[in-house]
Amino acid sequence: GRVAPSHQAARQHKPRRPHSTKARKRKSQRVSDRRQPPLSKSPLQPLHLKIKRPSQAMKLIKRIPASSLHVSEPPPHLFGNEKNDGSNPRWTNKNWLKSRFHFSFAEYHNPKNSMYGVLRVMNDDLVQGERGFGAHPHRDMEIVTYIVNGALTHQDSMGTRETLGRGSVQFMTAGTGVMHSEHNLEADPLRFIQIWIVPRRRGLAPNYGGFDGTTGKWKEARSNSFAQIVGDSEKCASVTGSDLPPPVLINQDVSMHVSELEQGKEASFSLDSNRQAYLLCVEGSMEAQAGSQTEALEQHDAAEVRGNDATLSLNFKATSPSCHILLLEMAKTSGDGRKDF
Template structure:
């Protein structure tokens, strides 16, 4: 009958709407944070609440139109959606894994969490996020590391979370960096380097990212900054660590050949910050340690928690500012911000 036909059409439309919600995941938005005074050469971004928000399918289908729109701006990437790699130690010039060593926190010499396709992990649905091509969260056990290997045509940025990272490269650089330190390498026309944890008692954890440069064949370059120099600056505020080398208004210790920024913060319990992702921009945020509640900066709602190893894709929207608020044990967070070029973002969930 005509009534039955109309009911079938309505049912199909409802099913399509549910499928769309499931496909797009959970999102919210962010606003551009105002700059604050410079301290020790770093630009701090003002403290104001930013939050990431995810909702259950039931909540999404019952929310009003305004709430439903908010889901299109932030997508949570939980730890269990990251690819975990634990490669053979011999592949990188290491001896056999230690057995019953009290100083080892993991059975394999390396445990790496890949945020995007890398090495043995290849997914058409997870290639990159804008110009951010690689983000690996690496845990390296004592007296182990990566032997000399080549790179080219990438801006490689490494942030040390804990332990000590010893770097050596074909440009003649050799140094050891501690927690909170940042290093960068313009691979350009080609460079070889090695990365090791030479400490025999403590593991090393670092976040390494590869950013696609605006041009190929650049002269190789290296730079770094000791974490002690910015420890105070990232306490309860965003420390601006990386910027575009063509941005004369920025004042950061790291400059790369791409329109991108990196921020880091360590928050005490209950402290809130606005995320510096404005209109036409996008950001990829990683909760390194602790937990953050992500919510709308100017509206009530049920915030969603990001915990250790969780990440989020953020699309800037001046009408939907966000805030993050640290949980009971505080939080350590980094953010990569870049132009929204319409490329990337996970499509597998």
């Protein structure tokens, strides 16, 4: 049964024998031990200290792995193409187009990856034989297309039609508006890097130009060295000190350089103070070095390179039988680039 309240109270208030002096000391020691961190068992045991590592933002080179790029393979009818030709042995991809987006574009929307400086778009496009992009409009953008493999045919509303191959550039000032198409009229695949750069002014007159990089002169220029093929129309001179301007001039403070390295060969590039670069390993693999930092890059990997108050020396070494490099250099900005990793 229940215990009567009076008896219960008596049990609760039953007097206890006082602790001895030794017992009180032991209890006091236990309380004290809980408040103190445990001591090392041996005076020779090292202390484990947390060392704060430098953040990614402090690095001179920030690697953008190929796995972080958005891959887009739109259905063929969206751009006026026939059905995919799955039986064609020359096709290297099941879909007519495979694009790798470096920044937000089309169906890929990432607020933490919208642009880098004035570089708004970089799409690495693989187009299968006898396929392409039907006529579509552009406006207020400097568009630079670098051809990696195959032949790209451009046609626009200004009456221009031109086909160019490896190492060449098709460029266009969209300005107040222009329509153009891009096609692979050959049987073999075509790969090109399309780059959109924000112009320094809006409402420019539309313009198209082409640069043929298949000539012996330009093959030699980019062999085991950097060749500047795009520059600022207002500067009208190569940053390498050449008396002649680069073959492609655009309406923005941007330069573009390319190099094809043989295995074990090296090429260097000087990034001026308060400038930055976006680097793409187009083909092969390499080591990119800035100061004491070295990053290994493979095909489709990219990197953001931010300079400081002094000129920064960049060095690139091919670690595969051949390595193809594209580098865009521009004024330094802050708060942009990849912020999602």
